[in-house]
Amino acid sequence: MKKISILILILLSIRLQAQNPKVTILGTKKAEVGKDYTFTAKVTGTDSTITIQKYQWSVSLNGSGYGGASNIKGYNSKTTIKTSDTISTFNVIWGDGKEDCYWKEDKIGVSVFYLKDTIEKQIPIKEKKVEIMFLEIPTITPNTSIQRCCTDTIRYCAEACTGNYFSWIITGGTPSSQEGAKKCITVTPSANKNIEIKVRARRKDGLTKYYRDVKQTIKRTEPKTPSINGLKDLCKGQTYEFCVNQFCGMTGINWIIPSSLVILSGQGTKCVKVTPSSAAEDGVSFNIIAVAIMEGDCIAADSKKNVTIYSSEIPPEPVGYVILEDLFPGDIDPCDEANFYSVKFVTTKQYKNGYTIILPKTVIDVPHHNLDDRIEVTVCNYNICSGIKKCKTFIVYLPDCPPDDDDKWSRLVISNNNSEKDNLSSIIKYNDILFRSEEPDIFNDKIIKVNIFPNPFSGFTNMIFPFVEYGTIQVFDITGKSVYNEQIQNTNHKTIILEDKFKDGTYFVRLISEQFSVVKKLIHHK
Numbered sequence: 001m002k003k004i005s006i007l008i009l010i011l012l013s014i015r016l017q018a019q020n021p022k023v024t025i026l027g028t029k030k031a032e033v034g035k036d037y038t039f040t041a042k043v044t045g046t047d048s049t050i051t052i053q054k055y056q057w058s059v060s061l062n063g064s065g066y067g068g069a070s071n072i073k074g075y076n077s078k079t080t081i082k083t084s085d086t087i088s089t090f091n092v093i094w095g096d097g098k099e100d101c102y103w104k105e106d107k108i109g110v111s112v113f114y115l116k117d118t119i120e121k122q123i124p125i126k127e128k129k130v131e132i133m134f135l136e137i138p139t140i141t142p143n144t145s146i147q148r149c150c151t152d153t154i155r156y157c158a159e160a161c162t163g164n165y166f167s168w169i170i171t172g173g174t175p176s177s178q179e180g181a182k183k184c185i186t187v188t189p190s191a192n193k194n195i196e197i198k199v200r201a202r203r204k205d206g207l208t209k210y211y212r213d214v215k216q217t218i219k220r221t222e223p224k225t226p227s228i229n230g231l232k233d234l235c236k237g238q239t240y241e242f243c244v245n246q247f248c249g250m251t252g253i254n255w256i257i258p259s260s261l262v263i264l265s266g267q268g269t270k271c272v273k274v275t276p277s278s279a280a281e282d283g284v285s286f287n288i289i290a291v292a293i294m295e296g297d298c299i300a301a302d303s304k305k306n307v308t309i310y311s312s313e314i315p316p317e318p319v320g321y322v323i324l325e326d327l328f329p330g331d332i333d334p335c336d337e338a339n340f341y342s343v344k345f346v347t348t349k350q351y352k353n354g355y356t357i358i359l360p361k362t363v364i365d366v367p368h369h370n371l372d373d374r375i376e377v378t379v380c381n382y383n384i385c386s387g388i389k390k391c392k393t394f395i396v397y398l399p400d401c402p403p404d405d406d407d408k409w410s411r412l413v414i415s416n417n418n419s420e421k422d423n424l425s426s427i428i429k430y431n432d433i434l435f436r437s438e439e440p441d442i443f444n445d446k447i448i449k450v451n452i453f454p455n456p457f458s459g460f461t462n463m464i465f466p467f468v469e470y471g472t473i474q475v476f477d478i479t480g481k482s483v484y485n486e487q488i489q490n491t492n493h494k495t496i497i498l499e500d501k502f503k504d505g506t507y508f509v510r511l512i513s514e515q516f517s518v519v520k521k522l523i524h525h526k
Helices: 002-019
Strands: 022-026 036-044 050-059 080-083 089-093 105-116 119-132 135-141 154-161 165-171 173-175 184-189 195-202 211-218 233-235 240-244 250-256 261-265 271-276 285-294 303-310 320-326 339-347 355-359 362-365 374-383 388-397 411-415 426-429 451-458 460-477 482-497 505-513 517-524
Touching: 022 105, 022 119, 036 050, 036 105, 036 119, 050 089, 089 105, 135 195, 135 211, 154 195, 165 173, 165 184, 184 195, 240 285, 320 374, 320 388, 339 355, 339 374, 362 517, 460 517, 482 505
Parallel strands: 233 303, 451 517
Antiparallel strands: 022 036, 036 089, 050 105, 080 089, 105 119, 135 154, 154 184, 165 195, 173 184, 195 211, 240 271, 250 285, 261 271, 285 303, 320 339, 339 362, 355 374, 374 388, 388 411, 411 426, 451 460, 460 482, 460 505, 505 517
16 A cells, blocks of 8 residues: 555656756857857756747847957857757857956856647746856056066066966066966066067957957156165264164165264175264254165165254253234133144243153133133253253233233243243233244154144044044133043044034134143034
8 A cells, every 4th residue: 555655656746857958058068259058948847738839048148239440350259159949059250349257257048948738838937157268458466667677576477367378578577487378477677678568368268369468667766865864963072883774786885974973884885884973063953864875777766864963961951932822813812712822932032952851732721811821831941861851931921801901911921940030031822923933843843733624523533643543632612621531542633522512602622642742623513
């Protein structure tokens, strides 16, 4: 009984398969451009009641407009199809009009029509993916220029989509091999000529008539001596080393050293050791010049480094007065809104044997102050050789608000010491402050560029600044009240978000770091 049941199930299965014939496409999965390929439709699950009527074939990319000129002789750029509705085979020759790897996959499809018990039926379309071995115009890397008199070998490589067989022609250099199949080739440049590279890419198993060519010129540039590495502040009695990094074609360095320095060793090499002359004048700056000695007839542009010589001492106390430079002149009434000032020191006796440091460099004037309001500014003369600094505190008295008369509101009065205001050393007009002294910056005297966008802004704005390891971003309203405070670390940008509760108006953003401190004006507009 069990055997009979199994036999019945087998017969039913065969019957169902006969009722639902299937089609499979036999043929290649990868096709070379220009070659003839045959695909066969194999129908399974038929019986004597089924008669195949026709095969309807399709190609996804056929007729989609390959375009472009063919470089295969005897073939146009479009796919060629050879077929008949009455046979189960299908022949395709793919053309070469596509030069983009994006299009390299095609699909062959077939739908089979048949009669079963005089009723016409159709097997749903069956597709087969075929990867077409198209070639792109080769790209050569690297394509950067080469310095003249540099003959170090360079490895060039080519890419051309499915290209796997390359022919190289090199002029202006000597290739290590003329082996055509290599994707990469090593070239020894001549001393001065441009390198001309010609590459032909094709398929190892493809038609020899199917290829893509490219020509590229690698230009030569004039050599330039690299930057000089070393300290910029030199102390008498110490030894210092200045070096230039080795670069292609360089055989040595000719160091041009002023009489203020004495060469101890290294002339002609990439590193030189020097010591300041004891007779050198303190605080005087001059250039150390390095000129690379090159192979061949090349002459390298020189490199310069500015240095200053100092001697160890206990510095004198600063002599001069402080001024505040309005960062937003004419925009703010100091009696109604907070303002920001850059602190400057005008010296009457310049300290040359070191730096003059001012702290703080920026101050905020809170509005509605009175004549007792003051800002303390510390000015120090710092000698880098001894590490000793001498400092002096200056008191900045702010104008009374509201003013007693038409003139007083527009003045900032500055005292050189903590004495009474009756002994003021200078009076500077608030709306007419100019920076007249040269203030050495202990942080390399760089111009700090900060971009804020959008500004005016609604809700948020972006702040771009020089890289900061550790710092703080603060936002103040016009009363001087802090409305935003955030620590930043290892970044050069920040998005500042002010909640909807903040009113429209003027704000100030301050960025403080170990390297610099800046203040910018913000306009909030919903």
